[in-house]
Amino acid sequence: MSADPTLDPTTQRKHAAMIERLSNLHQSRVSNKTDPKDPSFESTKSFLLIFTNSKQAIESSLTRIQQNPDADPTRDLKPELEKISISITELEKLIAENSYFLPPYEVRSSLKTISDLKQTLDLVTSKVKPRKKFSFKNKPAKKPEPANVVTKDTEAIEYEPEQQQSGYKLKDSPGFRNKENEMLIKEFKGSEIGEFVLSDLTNCEVRLKGCFRTLFINRVQNCKIYAGAVLGSILIEEVEGCLFVAASHQIRIHHAKETDFYLRCRSRPIIEQSSGVRFAPYRLCYDGIENDLMESNLDDDTGSWANVDDFQWLRAVQSPNWSILPESQRIDTVKI
Incomplete structure (x- = not known):
């Protein structure tokens, strides 16, 4: 490309330098990428x-x-x-x-x-190990329980075959199970970081403070569930008429109906076989939550909560199964 004679010498030099920089940048992109149009x-x-x-x-x-x-x-x-x-x-x-x-x-x-x-x-x-069920936890073999003994919050929970999409074993995980009309509170500290289960709850309010690794939620109706920082994943199955306020790196939702989710997450929430679910940004507060979110790398709101993947809806248009919760209908920040 020849220089423009209408430009003064200084401007011509600057223009030539700019063209050279752009050319070098383009060549670098072409040599380092198979598809230079794809920035990711x-x-x-x-x-x-x-x-x-x-x-x-x-x-x-x-x-x-x-x-x-x-x-x-x-x-x-x-x-x-x-x-x-x-x-x-x-x-x-x-x-x-x-x-x-x-x-x-x-x-x-x-x-x-x-x-x-x-x-x-x-x-x-x-x-x-065919004769002994494998467990990742160093626990002694469980002795048979008398028929009249009722196991408390850490009782076993077995998933039906079609519900084992997560591949996790929940039998020995601590949690709240088979509760109705109760306030359920758990605070995680230090070495207590691990898996936690919420199962078969009706009309309950659950408050989980601190950091823990994984949260499993199954068969929950008309409940309010508030959770601090989850280091790994939250798996939610079979919930209806609930309100969730939770922060996690990954959130998967199966068989949910008429439920609101106030989320902070690093990746896009995933829903399957769900309907009437609505999403909004995380709104939870408790003493120490800022530190918990920072330690879990969840201190920044990436906006992923608004970009939901519906695996049952493959069309290019918006899925009818989920929506963004209108601001006028959102709850205020909840302090627990």
Whole structure:
């Protein structure tokens, strides 16, 4: 390109320098990207590389254990199985932390992979230890209970086969179960970080303060549930007429009806087989919540709460199953 004779020499030099910078930038993008029009390509490519390598390492470990379960009769496989379980959890956390830029298809595909890995782990565990149900917790074998003893908040909960989409085992997880018309409060401190379950609750108010790893919610009606910072995932199944105020890296919702969700999340909320669900930003306050959110990397509102993925609705138009809660109908900040 020739210089414009109408421009003075100084302006011509600046113009030439600008053209050179733009040319160099373009060449750099072309050489580093397969598709220079896709600004998220490098991040997606990096994620898929890490995800695939981790997935293959986990599958190799599972295959090795499954093929040689009796190579050494004295060998204790529990530490290896625990290590694999932790690796799967870390891989799921990787999805949650990066799904804000990933294409929806990659998120769905990655979550399906996690579910498959968990099912394979359960299968391998049952094969190498057929006579003793595997538990990740160092607990003594549970003794049979007398028929007239009622187990309290940590009683067992079994999911029906069609409800095991998450792949988690909830049998030994602490939580609130089988409650009605009660105020239920739990504060997590230090080493208490772990899994927590809310199941078969009716007309209850639940207040969960502090940081914990995972929250499972199942069969809940007409309840108000307020939760602090969840480091990993929240899985919600079979809820109706409820109000949730929760913060988490990843939130999945199955079979929800006429329920409002006030969320702060790192990745897009996922709904399946749900209707009449509405979403709004997180509105919860308690002493120390700012520190809890910061430690959980949830201190910033990314706006993901408003970008919901409905896995049952594949059309380009807005899903009729969810909506943004109008500001005039939103609750005020709740202090617990």
